[in-house]
Amino acid sequence: MLELATMSLSDSIKTRALELGFDLVGITKAEPIGADAAAHLQRWLDAGHAAGMEYMHRNLAKRVNPAALMEGARSVICTAIAYGPIPDDKQTTGQTSSESLGRIADFALYDDYHVFMKNKLRAIADYIGELLDDRHRKFRICVDSAPLAERSLARRAGLGFIGKNHMLTNTRLGSQIFLAQIVTDLTLEADTPAETACEGCDKCIRACPTGALSSDGDFDSAKCISYLTIEHKGAIDVNLAGRIGNRLFGCDECSLACPYTQNAPAAKDTELRFHPERRWMKLAEILEWRPEQFETCFADSTVKRLGLERFKRNAKICLQNCRYT
Template structure:
């Protein structure tokens, strides 16, 4: 059977949209230009504890080594921005938990992967047996460079893919195939002189255009990192208990982003804008129940409590928060370290409230004494 690959390519993009992908692009597997950059990033230790980033060496830039026979990658994107996302409202309410918008609904991995598998099956119905394998953030592969090469958008200064018409609120997925499909053209970068994402990062994790030091990134610290969060980042974390969206929130192109059509990505009531104290009371069984089918479950109950402990320390002083923190002491050594910090932060906030309630002259006297200056200074 003779295959018209140009017609097949058009059909693949149409089938992809019918399966719920907002865009489908195709590229070859040559990512050699990214190998040196990847190695520098790894050598600098910017991957932190994500050992899996270095474990497979340069295979991440060589899809044909990951799946021998691969000559093309079908790259897809799927919008995930939920209706009524409430970004500013959540961040401005320090007693409520902020959870990254991609994780407020169902875990995207299975959903996107199943749609990619269906896309592969549709292609198979058209051309007969061929080699294909879907991936969704589940293998050593440079998905963003592939998406950029396939024309889905360009790599922004925050390292995420930006689409001119859709912003960056979307998931990526790949279908590796052994078909000689025509490839798409990359699009021109359009960030220009804008540095909004860099200047808005709470912890200064974007160290240069497109380069992230994960060890400083709130998403890494609250999700990938399971140890003691360095004190220098705790206050900046604020009420963000799972991930961070700040660099996307300020991106001008996200003004054009559309909300998702996938009900699975809609916000769960049990996670959306919930009081910190409510989530802190969850035992492990409750945590597992409310995070079933969610990406959040992967961090486990102890890490969940660790993140909440920091957020509660950053919240305005409350005797209820202090009591809740005290009640968790002794649960684990990891938690105790963060509880001690959070209690100290709450204590200092209480002292400030007491001081602010005093007459102005008394406040000035207290500040002089705290500075160790002579009374007549």
């Protein structure tokens, strides 16, 4: 009887999440990520592949175990919202402009997803509280910034497999999906983990402009354009700078090369506002920007966290690369 009630609660939560606009939802127990995944993370850190992201070395016990993140945790509700592929009618090519242009990655063409997804997850938590008529249940909402191995948990909750590009990939929706979780003290029914589906393919590895991905499963952030343009502080090594091309903020190559992403349906409209005008930015103009212009342009965007100084650093590199191609 108790089990039946628990099962129906899990189903009600999933139904509500889909109604709220999530594309995927699954549940896993709040247990440590597998020994293989934890060892992979430790090797990655030891090899220096987190580059300058010092925060990745902190709170390791929590990152590998949701129960260490929140006392009494029993389950993790894993959710995802697709942000790509960007539908054709929302694409802008920038080819008509005679000026040199820099490209903003797909995920950053929307309003900041952190805020949006947190609000959606709060709505799920409120729903559960009402359903159970119990305000004392515990929920910890996590979107990106919490020390939690989001991809490993999402894989275990059945949302998708981890591809050779290290992206959590759903066979129907591809890899352009944001992840977010609720860690809770509720005991819910766990889903079945997703199976890897990369056999015979290495398109993402070949598509990577800098060799950040390797066939032995390594991922070197120090070479990744996403890391260099978003996380790295200070000057960018000149050899790598030449490979950044026109990527002004983030990089989509290993996601877009994946057949599962290419065959996925276009991302549907959500309340998360899309800004097509931010796709191609005039590089020479950015170099002249004052702080207020940057703040105004990216007030509601994740680009804002980069700051104008590093945005100009990226623009200068893209401009140089445009001149030499």
